[in-house]
Amino acid sequence: MALLEVEDLVVQYYTEDGVVRAVDGISYEIRAGETVGLVGESGAGKSAASRALLRLLDGTGEIVGGKIRFRGRDILELSSDDLRAIRGNEIGMVFQDAGAALNPVYTIGEQIAETIRAHEDVSDGEARDRTIALLDRVGISKPATRYTDYPHELSGGMQQRAVIAMALACDPALLICDEPTTGLDVTVQAGILEVLAELAAESETAIQLVTHDLGVVADLCDRVLVQYAGEIVERAPVEDLYYDPKHPYTVGLLVATPRLGDDRERLPTIPGTAPDLVAPPTGCRFHPRCPYAEGCCSRRRPPLVEPASGSPANGDPDAHVAACLEYTGDLETGLDYEIQVRDEAGEDGQERTHQGDPQ
Numbered sequence: 481m482a483l484l485e486v487e488d489l490v491v492q493y494y495t496e497d498g499v500v501r502a503v504d505g506i507s508y509e510i511r512a513g514e515t516v517g518l519v520g521e522s523g524a525g526k527s528a529a530s531r532a533l534l535r536l537l538d539g540t541g542e543i544v545g546g547k548i549r550f551r552g553r554d555i556l557e558l559s560s561d562d563l564r565a566i567r568g569n570e571i572g573m574v575f576q577d578a579g580a581a582l583n584p585v586y587t588i589g590e591q592i593a594e595t596i597r598a599h600e601d602v603s604d605g606e607a608r609d610r611t612i613a614l615l616d617r618v619g620i621s622k623p624a625t626r627y628t629d630y631p632h633e634l635s636g637g638m639q640q641r642a643v644i645a646m647a648l649a650c651d652p653a654l655l656i657c658d659e660p661t662t663g664l665d666v667t668v669q670a671g672i673l674e675v676l677a678e679l680a681a682e683s684e685t686a687i688q689l690v691t692h693d694l695g696v697v698a699d700l701c702d703r704v705l706v707q708y709a710g711e712i713v714e715r716a717p718v719e720d721l722y723y724d725p726k727h728p729y730t731v732g733l734l735v736a737t738p739r740l741g742d743d744r745e746r747l748p749t750i751p752g753t754a755p756d757l758v759a760p761p762t763g764c765r766f767h768p769r770c771p772y773a774e775g776c777c778s779r780r781r782p783p784l785v786e787p788a789s790g791s792p793a794n795g796d797p798d799a800h801v802a803a804c805l806e807y808t809g810d811l812e813t814g815l816d817y818e819i820q821v822r823d824e825a826g827e828d829g830q831e832r833t834h835q836g837d838p839q
């Protein structure tokens with residue numbers, strides 16, 4: 481049994497402009513210990529999908545369909561007490577804004593120790609010792625001294641490390657990280673990513689990592705889910721996705737990802753903007769931005785299929801599947817990524833393919 485199973489999840493927000501279907505029928509699973517990246521541009525519904533896992537949607541957000549099972553338990557059916565017992569204990573969370581996750585009136589040590597005591601029957605001394613060990617593990621130097629710091633005494637990066645320490649306090653089976661480094665400067669980001677990379681490599685904790693940065697995914701993840709306009713359009717083990725992307729949107733994301741030694745002055749971006757989720761495009765939601773779109777793309781919604789055979793995705797989490805009509809045999813001209821990628825080449829005509837080393 482998978483640790484986490486998400487089936488046909490649908491999340492909506494109710495706004496003045498209408499009903500926003502932020503997540504529209506996504507399915508995936510995460511097994512114990514693996515790190516899964518959820519990538520896509522801003523507005524794709526990645527945060528909504530992640531917050532829904534713990535029923536922590538903000539504003540008018542509502543889960544209107546689907547199933548979420550964690551260790552076989554139906555998250556959507558749990559009482560709020562049972563859910564609270566899972567949050568912060570079996571499932572840890574790290575969201576974008578570290579400042580908001582910390583209580584300004586308690587020291588970081590007290591907050592982390594309190595999280596441990598809330599879920600486990602331990603003495604104050606033991607909670608304190610474990611907290612200091614956690615602060616050390618996430619790279620906070622002089623952890624015994626830092627224990628008594630208030631959040632405002634820490635830099636943004638150190639606050640985020642403290643939040644990660646708090647999320648790890650009860651040794652969770654699953655850690656949900658939503659853009660954990662956004663808003664931090666580049667060197668600070670690198671430090672936080674290192675902490676997560678160690679965690680991904682060494683611990684039994686599974687991670688769902690939400691990011692718009694495919695470079696980060698390459699460093700940390702075992703598998704990747706690509707989300708576009710509320711749907712998963714491609715799912716693959718990380719190497720397959722980098723070396724052999726199948727969906728034109730994924731190719732666009734990869735071409736737009738800076739690489740080590742990149743000498744392009746301006747990175748190409750995917751033309752157009754993410755669609756309005758009140759009234760998303762018909763058929764394939766990416767078709768208005770897709771360089772390969774044909775008439776059928778605005779009429780047929782592509783199913784997730786195995787590209788080689790065109791057979792429907794069968795739930796094998798390690799399968800490489802993509803939702804593009806090319807793979808159901810509907811496109812006449814087909815996809816020719818080489819041409820698009822060559823267009824990005826410099827004047828020397830050197831091809832810079834998206835199939836370089838992921839970094």
Ligand SMILES: Nc1ncnc2c1ncn2[C@@H]1O[C@H](COP(=O)(O)OP(=O)(O)OP(=O)(O)O)[C@@H](O)[C@H]1O
Pocket residue numbers: 493494495500501502520521522523524525526527528529538539540541692757
């Ligand atoms: N509290 C809210 N009220 C109304 N609409 C919302 C709310 N939160 C998100 N949305 C809408 O839901 C859609 C998905 O947003 P979400 O934040 O989940 O995307 P995302 O992929 O995580 O983007 P980002 O990387 O910018 O966080 C967007 O259209 C957004 O405007």
